[in-house]
Amino acid sequence: MTLNKPTPDCCVDFAFQRIGGKYKGRIMYSIHTHGVSRYGQLKKLIAGITPKMLTQTLRELENDKLIHRKVYTEVPPKVEYTLTESGQKLIPFIEYLKEWVEELVSSNPDHELYKHHELYGR
Amino acid sequence: MTLNKPTPDCCVDFAFQRIGGKYKGRIMYSIHTHGVSRYGQLKKLIAGITPKMLTQTLRELENDKLIHRKVYTEVPPKVEYTLTESGQKLIPFIEYLKEWVEELVSSNPDHELYKHHELYGR
DNA sequence: CTGGATCCCTTGCGATACTG
DNA sequence: CAGTATCGCAAGGGATCCAG
Numbered sequence: 001m002t003l004n005k006p007t008p009d010c011c012v013d014f015a016f017q018r019i020g021g022k023y024k025g026r027i028m029y030s031i032h033t034h035g036v037s038r039y040g041q042l043k044k045l046i047a048g049i050t051p052k053m054l055t056q057t058l059r060e061l062e063n064d065k066l067i068h069r070k071v072y073t074e075v076p077p078k079v080e081y082t083l084t085e086s087g088q089k090l091i092p093f094i095e096y097l098k099e100w101v102e103e104l105v106s107s108n109p110d111h112e113l114y115k116h117h118e119l120y121g122r
Numbered sequence: 123m124t125l126n127k128p129t130p131d132c133c134v135d136f137a138f139q140r141i142g143g144k145y146k147g148r149i150m151y152s153i154h155t156h157g158v159s160r161y162g163q164l165k166k167l168i169a170g171i172t173p174k175m176l177t178q179t180l181r182e183l184e185n186d187k188l189i190h191r192k193v194y195t196e197v198p199p200k201v202e203y204t205l206t207e208s209g210q211k212l213i214p215f216i217e218y219l220k221e222w223v224e225e226l227v228s229s230n231p232d233h234e235l236y237k238h239h240e241l242y243g244r
Numbered sequence: 245c246t247g248g249a250t251c252c253c254t255t256g257c258g259a260t261a262c263t264g
Numbered sequence: 265c266a267g268t269a270t271c272g273c274a275a276g277g278g279a280t281c282c283a284g
Contacts, residue, residue: 005224006223006224006227008148008151008155008216008220009148009151009152009168009169010223011219011220011223011224012147012148012151012216012219012220013144013147013148014223015147015219015220015222015223016142016144016147016219020138020142021276021277022135022138022276022277025134025135025137025138026130026131026134026135029130029131029134030131033130038245038246039245039246039247040245040246043246046131047131050277050278050279050280051246051247051248052247052248052249052277052278052279052280053276053277053278054246054247055246055247055248056276056277075245075284076245076246077245077246077247077284078245078246079245079246079247086226089222089225090222092218093215093218093219093222094130094134096214096215096218097133097134097137097215098130098133098134098137100137100211100212100215101128101132101133101136101137102127102128102133103211104208105127105128143256143257144256144257160265160266161265161266161267162265162266165266172257172258172259172260173266173267173268174257174258174259174267174268174269175256175257175258176266176267177266177267177268178256178257197264197265198265198266199264199265199266199267200265200266201265201266201267
């Protein structure tokens with residue numbers, strides 16, 4: 001018996017479980033644009049995230065092998081996060097999303113997105 | 123004052139609110155591959171969805187102008203769903219996800235994804 | 245500095261029954 | 265055929281405090 005390809009339905013479900021959460025996309029994109037990142041650095045970059053959610057989301061991404069976690073056993077503690085190869089392959093996809101939103105907004109300057117400009121540094 | 127672009131953070135959040143739910147991707151992809159679709163047709167295509175979730179998700183997609191809903195005032199009732207132009211622009215993005223998952227799985231035949239084959243018609 | 249533990253609330257989603 | 269209505273659970277996420 002040979003393996004069939006998973007169905008599109010199946011793939012979409014699967015992928016969204018990996019990148020669906022509230023912060024997963026933002027964290028991965030942040031690591032991408034800023035390169036190797038440390039915990040405290042990400043906490044500043046991801047506006048509004050709590051330590052709990054940051055830790056939890058980083059662990060999930062690590063379990064799914066989208067990021068890699070490197071611990072330096074020294075005092076004070078130091079941990080570095082990088083994108084794995086698999087994680088890097090999701091970046092163009094996030095870029096695409098970004099362009100889609102930009103286009104949507106530029107064609108409508110009154111867009112609700114701008115209601116949140118104080119949060120996002122317009 | 124001129125409008126700046128929304129930040130990447132902002133865009134990722136925004137996009138995921140639009141396409142993040144459990145069924146949004148699957149519904150849009152289904153309308154894409156099968157063309158103009160009716161309610162009952164989608165209910166068969168989207169395995170496991172309840173009428174409540176189907177209706178709710180369709181309404182959200184409609185509000186976000188990703189799909190269009192056309193009602194025929196006749197007996198028996200008939201409603202047709204199509205992708206809007208904005209909605210169609212998200213399809214390549216779903217395709218990309220699909221390829222990402224296929225690649226992930228093909229390099230690992232024991233992948234957990236296959237645990238669900240009875241659901242997805244392997 | 246990089247988290248873990250706990251409490252609590254909201255939202256998403258499922259199950260079931262009913263309707264113009 | 266194309267939905268609505270109601271109930272209820274479970275997961276996601278926020279706030280706060282604690283720790284090696």
